[in-house]
Each structure stands twice: as structure tokens, then as C-alpha cells.
Amino acid sequence: MEAELSPSVLGITMPENLAVGLMIAEHRARCASRGCDFEYAAFALGQSPFPVPDVVAAALREAASHGEYVPTLGIRPLLEQLPGFWARHFGMQRTADDFVVVPGAKAGIHLLLSMLRGPLLIPTPAWVGYGPLATLVGKAVERLPTDQAVGYKLDPERLESHLRAASPGQRLLILNSPNNPTGAVYTREELAAIAAVCRRNGVLVISDEIYALSTYDPTQFVSMAAVYPEGTFVVSGLSKFAAAGGYRLGLVVLPSECSADHRQIFQKVGAATYSNVTTLVQFAAIPAFADSPVMVEYLADTRSLHALMARELQRRLRAVPGARICTPDGGFYFMLDLNDVAPRAAARGLESSGEVAAALLGHPIHVALLAGEATELPAEDLSFRVAFVDYDGAAAMRRYRAERPAGPVAEAQFVEAAAPRMTEGVERLSRWIEAL
Amino acid sequence: MEAELSPSVLGITMPENLAVGLMIAEHRARCASRGCDFEYAAFALGQSPFPVPDVVAAALREAASHGEYVPTLGIRPLLEQLPGFWARHFGMQRTADDFVVVPGAKAGIHLLLSMLRGPLLIPTPAWVGYGPLATLVGKAVERLPTDQAVGYKLDPERLESHLRAASPGQRLLILNSPNNPTGAVYTREELAAIAAVCRRNGVLVISDEIYALSTYDPTQFVSMAAVYPEGTFVVSGLSKFAAAGGYRLGLVVLPSECSADHRQIFQKVGAATYSNVTTLVQFAAIPAFADSPVMVEYLADTRSLHALMARELQRRLRAVPGARICTPDGGFYFMLDLNDVAPRAAARGLESSGEVAAALLGHPIHVALLAGEATELPAEDLSFRVAFVDYDGAAAMRRYRAERPAGPVAEAQFVEAAAPRMTEGVERLSRWIEAL
Structure with a gap:
């Protein structure tokens, strides 16, 4: 019996980064038992490499x-x-009732698009997930290309x-800062200018x-809600800063006006679809948002390590003729632009x-x-997202706390020792570009 | 700034059982610290009263x-x-690839209705959740009333x-056995007759x-998939049998034909909306489905306790003139029909x-x-769902293992001692009906 499917699901594609990321994870799991004759350099999946903070894992065990x-x-x-966390990190004054706990940031966006x-x-370029979510809820999409020259x-x-x-x-505008895939971080002035247009x-x-x-x-970092409090729904969560993508806990910060009305809608739609975010994960998340020296240190060190990896991998790629690179100000990604070698790629039959x-x-x-076309760039634009998280984060953090490298050498x-798959990957990529 | 909302969310109502259940939980939490001058008898929310099995909580701690x-x-x-579990409990031969792990049974139904x-x-009467989910995905609903005389x-x-x-x-038909709100369990013959109509x-x-x-x-218990394997999507999960509603882990068993195609759609829609079910909860669920003496004992004891509570509360309510009761064969619910006292209720201004x-x-x-109208019965039908789970399940299980009561006295x-809020509630309810 062949089931007929709803038109809205037929248009959805599997995100390429997830597909490739899981293929590589499976490859590595197989290799662990049998050995393998090659290793991937995985710049595709954007997952924090660090361990979940000890205080979070401990709270989870207690909440079992x-x-x-x-x-x-x-x-x-x-x-x-949450209000204390938002005040300390983002200088924003909000109350507990301005927040909604949702089953992941992605689910938060899904709920908002439904509401x-x-x-x-x-x-564009944009995170791979926005388009499929809009398709699924039957929402029309209007794309706004950005220029590489102004950091996308x-x-x-x-x-x-x-x-x-x-x-x-x-209309709804999705903004993403720090940006995935570009690493761009909007300044307060840039956000204020966008807010003025949105408000009008x-x-x-x-x-x-x-x-x-x-x-x-x-x-x-400046939150859009700091300059456009009455019209901004902020989406956030545990996944990136607490290395807990698999926990599935996201947050929505409601606009300053009508937040009681919006809470009621979240409650109705949430009760109808997911009941509540996994209870024990909610308990586990409490210390992640608490004001503690261990979290302060964890956040500072993970941030420094991301910056260090970005700096070093970019330094190595910049030496390659034909590779242009966009410097990130945050996140786990930067864009690699190979359009200068497009004619050589085309000569080998590679046109997208x-x-x-x-x-x-x-x-x-x-x-x-991750191919630029997966980030909604035109297929013929030879741009790529480089995620720089393919290393053992626990070991790197121990090493970093012991030595804290200063200066380029x-x-x-440090990166050579802590992230050999990534340095080897950049090496292979560089050779490939040069040999095109 | 007043946000305009999507028409699909405007039609959704907050499920009354959740609203009342949470109101009562908050009342009890307040009472714990300050004391209270009354206690609710909570026959509204259908949550397993038992503790999560030790083997599950232990696996969760390990997966933190x-x-x-x-x-x-x-x-x-x-x-x-999962195939072993399905074979042992339901006599069905399926493979691992026939199953999909979803974020709760409710989310599984949501995904199926979207797909x-x-x-x-x-x-009807029906579980409170089906209607709102259909509304949310913009699906038309056709209701099929059932007769109390044939156990709904x-x-x-x-x-x-x-x-x-x-x-x-x-068309899609949602079947629910054991049924919430009625406790009805369909026989193989009844399912086969429905399957024949569906197939045609x-x-x-x-x-x-x-x-x-x-x-x-x-x-x-017989699964619809046993008699209609090619056209049935089974929805199941941890929440009821492992007392883990807050864990949010559900399952879908795909039809025997085309299960690879259906898996692919689940993968795409799931990747677009929730990424994956909370990772550590998936690890914790493994021993819940494993073949172990502790789970066999846990399942047998929780089942016996549900049956015992149903039996005893029904025995007490049957003594009340004007109360008709429908005997459950499974689940945590039965229907209480007060239509015989409708004229007396109407005389006090109570008409629905x-x-x-x-x-x-x-x-x-x-x-x-839970009012029958929340289960999609006509408002003027004075029928009610009684959920009989408002007791300390851990204490009741310890007591039950120590004494195992035999016979009505x-x-x-046992119920008087293990579930005093429920026996007191039945007492109050009986007095109220008699005094109408």
C-alpha cells in the first residue's frame, strides 16, 4: 500500500551537513573496531567539540x-x-516570564514560523535549516543576498x-549573529540600522x-533585542555554548511588549505538540546558566579555543594562491572562496x-x-563553509589550560598537536587547490 | 508592536487535563512549604505514578x-x-529498520499528520490531543461517534x-487501544473487521x-499492525510503561511495506525540525526495552496495580445511585456517566x-x-474521564510487593492505605452525586 504524502514534506531535502557528518561518524565508528585505510577531514558538521561542562553532567545525573x-x-x-545570565552576558534586563524553554533552537524557530x-x-548565505523549516510550515520565503565585500x-x-x-x-526577518556559515557578528550600529527599517x-x-x-x-556581541526589543524574538539554547546539541534544549526570548500573549501561544502550541522539554535536561541546564566560576572559565576557554583554531587554520589557508577567506568574529565557521580557481575547476568538469x-x-x-549551494548561494559560486571543530575538545582544553600558546609559532x-585531522585536512585541501 | 498570528495556531486550545493537572501540581508544591486548608483529588491528568525503573535511571546517569x-x-x-521487545510482548516479527525514534508519542502523531x-x-470520545494536532497541521477532521453500549x-x-x-x-484513521479516555481494548476480531474496511x-x-x-x-492486547501490517503506523513510547512522560521518547513502527521510503521522510522532516531525540535519553531507554527480569517484574507489578486501582475505585463508585461506569481493560482511565442525574444537575444550573x-x-x-466535552463528546453528555493515578506509586509498589492483596476486602x-487521596476523592464525589 503506497501512502500519499503531504505536499509540504515532499519539498524538504536532507541537510547536507547532517548527512555528511553522520556518514563520517559512522565511518569512524567502523574504523575504531576494524581499522581504516583513510581518515576524513571533517569540516562539514558544526558541533561543539568540547565535553558538556561537569556541572551540567552532574546535575543531569542527579535529575535522572x-x-x-x-x-x-x-x-x-x-x-x-535566565534573566541573570542575560544581564551578565548581554547587558539586558528581562524577567523570567520573557523566556520560553523549547526543544532546541531549531524547534524554537519552527514554533515561531508556525505561530x-x-x-x-x-x-543569504544562510544556515541550511531555515529554508526547510519554512517549506514545512508552508511559509513563503524571500531571499536577500548579501555581499562578501561587507562580510556577508x-x-x-x-x-x-x-x-x-x-x-x-x-514579514519575518531571520537574522543570525554570529553567523553560520560566515562567522560575521553584527555591530550595534548595523543592528540599529536594520531595526529602523524593520520598525518602519x-x-x-x-x-x-x-x-x-x-x-x-x-x-x-550585541543582541538584536537590545536595539529592537518590541519586535524581536531571540532564539538561543544550550547546544553550542555548553556543547550539548544532543540535549535538545533551546530558548526563546519574547519581545518586551505582549510577552504574556506570546507565552500563551507557546503554551498552547507546545502542549499540543511536545508537552514539555525533557524534564531532567531542564534540571541539568540550571547550572549552565548559573553564575559560577567554573562556567565562566569554561566559556572563556572554549571561546578562546574557537578563536585560536579559526586564526591558525586561516593562516594556513591564506598561503594558498587562489583561496580567499572571510575572517570570522565568532562561531565555528568561516567562508572559503575558490572562485579565483573556477576556470581550473571547470576544466576538470567541476562547475558548481x-x-x-x-x-x-x-x-x-x-x-x-559544506558547499555554498547548501547555504543558498548560487551553485556556480565556488564558496564553501569551513567548520573548524573536528578535534578532541576535551584533550585540547586540558592542553590549553596547561600551556596557553602565545604568538603564531x-x-x-598547538593546533598541529591538538587538531591533527584539521591541519592535515587543510594541507590536503591546499595541495588540491594548488594542483587544480 | 502587535504580532499577527497564523490562522492555524489561533484555533488551538490548551488541553484541559494539562491545565488542571499543572494547577494542582502548583497547588501541592505551595502546600508543601506553607500548608494548605484543602487537598485536590486529582482524577484529571494521566501520568504514570510509578518511579522510572532503576535500570533506566542508572543508564541515564551513565549517559550524562x-x-x-x-x-x-x-x-x-x-x-x-526494539524487534525483540515487540516479539516478546506483542508476538510481532519486525526488524530494527521498521522503527523510528521520535520526541514523544505526541510528536510521532504530529509527524505522521504532517507527512x-x-x-x-x-x-469519539477521543484523547484530548488529536484534534489540536490536526488543527495545527491544517488537516480536516471527520469525527466518528461510538456507542457506550459497545464499550465506546x-x-x-x-x-x-x-x-x-x-x-x-x-484518509487517516486514528485508533487508540487501550483507549484513553475509555479503557477499551480492541480484540483481534474487532481490529480485523476495521482493517478490512480500511483496506477496501x-x-x-x-x-x-x-x-x-x-x-x-x-x-x-493485539496490535493493529498484526492484522493490518501494510497500512498501519504504530505509535508507542516510554512515557506510560516506564513512567517517563517527561523523558520525551516515542516510537513509530512503520508499515511492513515501503518502510525504507517512510524512514527517509521521517529522517528529512526530523532533521529539519528536531535533529534527534535527546541523545542521553535514547541511551537510557535501551534497558527499558531489554529482556531483563527486573523489567518483567516492573511491568507485571505496574500492570497489576493499575488493574487493582481500577477495580477498587469502580467498586466504590458503583454503589452510588445514578453513576454508571464503563469497565476498562487497560490503561489508567474509565468513563463515569452521570446522565441519569442530569435533571438534578440542570436544576442547579449545571447543563454541560x-x-x-x-x-x-x-x-x-x-x-x-476531565469533562467529556474535552474528549469530544457533546457538551450536554454528562460523561467524565476518571484517571486513577493520583497516588505515590513508589510507596504503593513497595507495599504491593510486600503483601499482594487477595480478595475484595x-x-x-490496600487502596485505602496506598491511595488515600483517591479513596477520599471517590467519597466526596459520591456524596456530591447523592446530594444533587
Whole structure:
């Protein structure tokens, strides 16, 4: 019996980074038992390499017997940790009732797209997940290309002219800072300019700030909600800063006005679809948001290590003729632009970023990058996302706490020792580009 | 700034059982610290009262550091436990690839309703959650009333005549056995007759079997997939049999044909919306499905206790003139029919099940029942769902293992001692009915 499927699911594609990431994880699991004749350099999947903070894992063990249902919006002791965390890290004054606990940041965006009327504006390049979520909820998408020359940041004038030409009515804009895939971090002035356009045109913002705590200079991060409090839904969560993607705990910070109304809608939709976020994970999350020296140290060290890896891998790639690189200010990613070698790639039959990524993934290179086309760039734009998290984070953190490399030579040695798959991957990638 | 909302969320209501259940939980939490001058008898929320099995909580503690992402369809060691579990308990031969791990049974139904084309047929009375999920995904609903006289079971002839009169095309039927709210368990013959109608008319079945392991006589439970393997999606999970509603781990068993195609759709939709079910919860679930003496004993004892509570509370309510009661064969619920006292209720201004439930909840009765109208019965039908799980399950299990009451007198004493809030609640309810 052949089941007929809903039109909305037929349009969804499997995110390439997940598919490649899991293929590599399976390859490594097999190799662990039988041995393998090659190793992937995995620059595709953006997962924190660090261990879950000890205080979080300990709280989880203590909460193991919590099998009960709890309020859909989140347990009170967790909600009460959040205003302090937001105040300390982002200088924002909010109350516990401005927050909603959701089953992951992705689920938070899904809920918002289900709740809020109007088409979704997506600046591109973009995270692989926004498009499929919009498709699934039947939402129209309007894409706003950004320029590499300005660090792939959304130009408020382009936004304004797009809105002038568009049909009237409420729209949603998804902003992402620090950005995946580009590593861009918006300044307060840039956000204020975008906010002004949004305010004039009835655009609500879904601000995906999941990478906020990985901004290399923490004073540089500004939340969209700081400049557009009345029209911004912030999405955040545990996954990146506490290395807990598999825990599935996200947060939504509601706009300063009408937050009681919005809470009620989250409660109804959440109760109808997921009941509550895994109870024991909510208890485990409390110390992640608490003001403790161990979390302060964990956040500082993980942030420094991300910055160090970015710096060193970029230094190595910059030496390759034909490779252009966009410097990140936060997150786990930067963009590698190979358009200068496009004619040489075309001569070998590689005419799209997807074809180049496939060639790099295969024998004998085995380097996994995310093709620009998966980030909604045109297929013929030979740009790629490099995720620099393929190393043993626990070992790297121990090593870093013991030595803290200062200066380029020490950093090169550190990364060579702590992240050999990545340095070897950059090596292979460089040779491949040079040999094109 | 007032956000405009999507039409699909505007139609959703907060499930009354959750709202009342959480109100009571908050009341009790407050009382624990300050004392209270009354106690609710909570027959509204259907949550297992037992502790999570020790082997599950222990596995969870061991898995605490698993912060990583895992495959959307479920981790392999969990999937590989499932065919054996299904064979032992339900006599069904399936492979690991026939199963999908989802974030709760409710989320499994949500995913299926998103994936599968066609209107949803809901036999009524029905679980409070089906209607809101259909509304949320924009699915049309066709309701099929059932008769109390035949234990509220779907009549295959009524189904057939409904389908004959309906527009052509694929439909989905949600079946629920053991049933919430009625406690009805379908026999093999009854399921086969429904399957024959479905097969002839292109109806796919979503079989909600979340209460399967609470069937009082375990040989009586039959899965719809046993008689309609090619057209049934079974929904199940940890919440009821392992007392782990808050863990949020559900399962879908795919139809025997095309299960690879359906897996691919689950993978795409799951990857787009929730990434994976909480990783450490998946590891914790492995021993829940393993073949171990401790789980066999846990399942037998929890099943016996549910049956015992049902028996004893029914015995007490049957003594009340005007109260009719439908005997459950599984699950945590039975229906209480007060239509015989409707004229007396109407004389006090109570003309719907919702009004009666509100009167019972308030001062001085404080008895929480779920009104029949929340289960999609007509408002004027004075029927109510009684959930009989408001007791300390850990203490009751210890007591039960020590004494195992035999015969009505011992059972009455056992329930009086183990579940005083429930016996007191039945007392109050009886007095209220008699005094109407």
C-alpha cells in the first residue's frame, strides 16, 4: 500500500551537513573496531567539540529520576536563572516570564514560523535549516543576498528597497549573529540600522543568537533585542555554548511588549505538540546558566579555543594562491572562496560548489566541506563553509589550560598537536587547490 | 508592536487535563512549604505514578555526558532492542529498520499528520490531543461517534458507511487501544473487521498503542499492525510503561511495506525540525526495552496495580445511585456517566459536562475530573474521564510487593492505605452525586 504524502514534506531535502557528518561518524565508528585505510577531514558538521561542562553532567545525573511532566513553558528554577545570565552576558534586563524553554533552537524557530504570519526574509548565505523549516510550515520565503565585500552582512538599504517593492503586510526577518556559515557578528550600529527599517515596515525579527557566547571578543556581541526589543524574538539554547546539541534544549526570548500573549501561544502550541522539554535536561541546564566560576572559565576557554583554531587554520589557508577567506568574529565557521580557481575547476568538469565538495569528499582527498549551494548561494559560486571543530575538545582544553600558546609559532604547534585531522585536512585541501 | 498570528495556531486550545493537572501540581508544591486548608483529588491528568525503573535511571546517569548529535532516526543500539521487545510482548516479527525514534508519542502523531495526506478520522470520545494536532497541521477532521453500549469501540459498519458517503481519496484513521479516555481494548476480531474496511477504502491507520503494556490481561492486547501490517503506523513510547512522560521518547513502527521510503521522510522532516531525540535519553531507554527480569517484574507489578486501582475505585463508585461506569481493560482511565442525574444537575444550573467538572473542581469538593466535552463528546453528555493515578506509586509498589492483596476486602484496605487521596476523592464525589 503506497501512502500519499503531504505536499509540504515532499519539498524538504536532507541537510547536507547532517548527512555528511553522520556518514563520517559512522565511518569512524567502523574504523575504531576494524581499522581504516583513510581518515576524513571533517569540516562539514558544526558541533561543539568540547565535553558538556561537569556541572551540567552532574546535575543531569542527579535529575535522572525525573520522569514526570512539567509545565510546557519550562520549569520555574530554570526560567529564574535566565534573566541573570542575560544581564551578565548581554547587558539586558528581562524577567523570567520573557523566556520560553523549547526543544532546541531549531524547534524554537519552527514554533515561531508556525505561530507568526507572513513570509520569511532570509539573508543569504544562510544556515541550511531555515529554508526547510519554512517549506514545512508552508511559509513563503524571500531571499536577500548579501555581499562578501561587507562580510556577508545584510544591507539595510537593500532590505528597505526589497520591502518597498514587496506586497504589504507583516514579514519575518531571520537574522543570525554570529553567523553560520560566515562567522560575521553584527555591530550595534548595523543592528540599529536594520531595526529602523524593520520598525518602519512592520517586520518582526527572529534573531538566531545560538552562537552568541562564542563571539571571540565578548564585548563585541550585541543582541538584536537590545536595539529592537518590541519586535524581536531571540532564539538561543544550550547546544553550542555548553556543547550539548544532543540535549535538545533551546530558548526563546519574547519581545518586551505582549510577552504574556506570546507565552500563551507557546503554551498552547507546545502542549499540543511536545508537552514539555525533557524534564531532567531542564534540571541539568540550571547550572549552565548559573553564575559560577567554573562556567565562566569554561566559556572563556572554549571561546578562546574557537578563536585560536579559526586564526591558525586561516593562516594556513591564506598561503594558498587562489583561496580567499572571510575572517570570522565568532562561531565555528568561516567562508572559503575558490572562485579565483573556477576556470581550473571547470576544466576538470567541476562547475558548481556541490561538484567541488563532492570531489573533495571522495578519494583520495576525503575533505568534507559544506558547499555554498547548501547555504543558498548560487551553485556556480565556488564558496564553501569551513567548520573548524573536528578535534578532541576535551584533550585540547586540558592542553590549553596547561600551556596557553602565545604568538603564531606556539599557536601553530598547538593546533598541529591538538587538531591533527584539521591541519592535515587543510594541507590536503591546499595541495588540491594548488594542483587544480 | 502587535504580532499577527497564523490562522492555524489561533484555533488551538490548551488541553484541559494539562491545565488542571499543572494547577494542582502548583497547588501541592505551595502546600508543601506553607500548608494548605484543602487537598485536590486529582482524577484529571494521566501520568504514570510509578518511579522510572532503576535500570533506566542508572543508564541515564551513565549517559550524562552524551552531548553529541546522533542520527535523526535513532541510535542503533536502541533500534536493535526494539524487534525483540515487540516479539516478546506483542508476538510481532519486525526488524530494527521498521522503527523510528521520535520526541514523544505526541510528536510521532504530529509527524505522521504532517507527512500523510488526507483528512483524519477520529472515533469519539477521543484523547484530548488529536484534534489540536490536526488543527495545527491544517488537516480536516471527520469525527466518528461510538456507542457506550459497545464499550465506546469503533463500529466497522459505521466506518464503512461514513466512507461511502465521504469524498474519495486517502484518509487517516486514528485508533487508540487501550483507549484513553475509555479503557477499551480492541480484540483481534474487532481490529480485523476495521482493517478490512480500511483496506477496501484506502484508509491508513495511525494506531496509538502507548498504553499497550498496561492491558490488565496482557494476552488480550493485539496490535493493529498484526492484522493490518501494510497500512498501519504504530505509535508507542516510554512515557506510560516506564513512567517517563517527561523523558520525551516515542516510537513509530512503520508499515511492513515501503518502510525504507517512510524512514527517509521521517529522517528529512526530523532533521529539519528536531535533529534527534535527546541523545542521553535514547541511551537510557535501551534497558527499558531489554529482556531483563527486573523489567518483567516492573511491568507485571505496574500492570497489576493499575488493574487493582481500577477495580477498587469502580467498586466504590458503583454503589452510588445514578453513576454508571464503563469497565476498562487497560490503561489508567474509565468513563463515569452521570446522565441519569442530569435533571438534578440542570436544576442547579449545571447543563454541560464542563460546568459539572468546574463545580466539582471548586470549593468545597475539589475533585478534578476531565469533562467529556474535552474528549469530544457533546457538551450536554454528562460523561467524565476518571484517571486513577493520583497516588505515590513508589510507596504503593513497595507495599504491593510486600503483601499482594487477595480478595475484595484486602484490596479495599490496600487502596485505602496506598491511595488515600483517591479513596477520599471517590467519597466526596459520591456524596456530591447523592446530594444533587
